[in-house]
Amino acid sequence: MGPSGSRRRMEHILGGTLTCRSLFSVDSGYRMNDNQLINHFPNHYEISRKDLLVKNIKRYRRDLEKEGNILAERGDSKYLHLDFIPTTFVLPADYNMFVEEYRKAPQSTWIMKPCGRSQGSGIFLINKLSKLKRWSRESKTPFQQQLTKESYVISRYIDNPLLIGGKKFDLRIYVLVTSFRPLKAYQFRLGFCRFCTVKYDSSVAELDNMYVHLTNVSVQRHGGEYNSLHGGKMSIQNLRLHLESTRGKLVTEKLFDQISWLIIHSLKAIAPVIATDRHCFECYGYDIIIDNSLKPWLIEVNASPSLTSTTANDRILKHKLLDNIFSIVVPPSGIPDVRWNKIPSTEALGDFELLIDEDLVNFQDNSENPNLMRSGYKWK
């Protein structure tokens, strides 16, 4: 990549989240030079922590509503267009609000997730308030002391997921952000569905069977049914094909448009709070669940999506992903440069598609019409 002299400059192009945090902390005293890039934004936890993502999206909706923006339109007390995350509360902070919501539909199932953990660890389902109370009693530290330790989010469980072959799945979609203000984001065309190995069953008896409910490969691979040849992963193109032939082309297209739409708005929601730095770019792994009415729900966003591969197809996909990321973040000259306008050529995009580039949007049309914006960069 570039002349041999640029090798030293490339050193800092990759770093773990911890390295990045220490790098950007006030007392590190480190300043990156103009030819360095780094693969995280300093406070990416604003989107990757489950509680902060919810907080930011809620704030984003309120802000739009105050502005009187048509996107924040409500119907039946729900947001019509911005209702793309399941109803979520942070515990213990929002406990009372949760109970109020719970009482509206006491039969519903909720899912508890520790805010800071990943790969499905610490997750469980509850269908009774008493179960939650018992959990809080039994967990080593009571709520009050837990405030500083581990907080949880509790979300309405999507108990009507779209099933294929009787099994639940979620989508992993990769999104590259090269700048938050202005927002520049790209969506990777390739991606996959992660299937549960066991048939879906929403009955109470199966509530504790995580092989039924959680799609995480890290959970599923411990099941007896796990197949290491395909790893329970099916490509998104195949999903598309399946949906087009079973549900029709139009609804399928609408679904994928809605997915791109929710990605754009989740990014817009965190854009104001992200410490933006021209050296940074970041690749997010979006986890999305589709329900049986073909509505996509944003479950969570990972700032360090797994780049290890479990299957041969996985290796090809992730290789392409990395290759395409580098070709987008590095300017045509081949040497990273913070002064570059971060508008890559069409050829450099590879399998990425432009989701939004506010530089280009402002340039072409200064209207705030989201439909216009979307139709220009359709996600195929």
Place this chain on the structure above:
Amino acid sequence: MEDVKEKSIHHTTIKICEDLKKSPAFLSLYEDIQKLVVTPSVKSDDFKYTLLKAMQDNGLESELKKQHLQMGKNEEKGCQPVDIHKYRPVYAPKDFLEVLLNLKGPIKDKSQGDSSQWEFTQLPLKVKNLAELIVKLHKQCYRLITCTNNTTTDYLRGVSIQELSRGEHILAASNSLNTTQSFAAFEAERIVLGEKILTKNYAPLAQEFLKRVALDVLGREYGVSLLGAEVKPLHKNYFEMLREHVLQYDLMTDKLIIKDINLTASNDDQYFVFEDVLYQVMLCFSRDAEILKSLPNQPAFMQVVIKGKQNGADNTMVFPPSGVIPFHGFTMYVRKFVLQRRARYYRTSMIVKV
């Protein structure tokens, strides 16, 4: 002379009508025609003509033709056993590659009479890069398509030949289709045309269309049209009955099917999600005695005596009921149809196998 000819036509007609009445789909066809008769498009003063016209418009004429065609096929199969040794299953890219590598050239071997064989031939292509190759191939294809003698012209009615054989846009890899927008436009155009052909509900026409355009979107409808696999209540009931049988008794071959699926579909990243659908269809298939009736050579099946009963005609049954003993890769024949609803899926795959 004329008289004899007339008589023979008359006899054939009677024979066809008799056969048609025996066919299982006759009842629903009859009902459909009756429904059509009461519509205002059929007039009593010119009954024959208006009915024919209405049948054409509603795709019933093609339905009738198809029925006839299918009957004809069954008869043919019955008396002309096909030499299946010449055929070999291809259900994995690996097999396909092997087949490609074993192709023999179209050089006529005098000793073998008329049958010509195919082979790989090295063609010098004067191209420098992939882009040029695409342009080159695309031109070749255009020539091929425009040369193709369109045998189904008669049936094209609403669809002009120009529409079908506008060669420059048949291949998606054309240069002008680099951008997503023009590809989308191209695809939309194909879909509109594809839907138009579907309304004709005539298999040969659908076949001609599929030869030129691969459409994922209408794949299911085309599969149905090509194979004449519409699902009528009759078929649904039949499928339900087979499902009952699956619940009622186990067959030894079930284990072979399960093993086959475990070895093939379950390990395939495109089909593993559908392994359950495949089980269900295959288990029904093995219990479907209709299959045996349509098989020309009465293949590997056994006469078995029901356990604990006396040896006698009443207690003997064919095993497996379908007469087909599954072999490695058998299930993969049906995998292409897994995108469809179960009853329809079963009907489609059954037709394919037979």
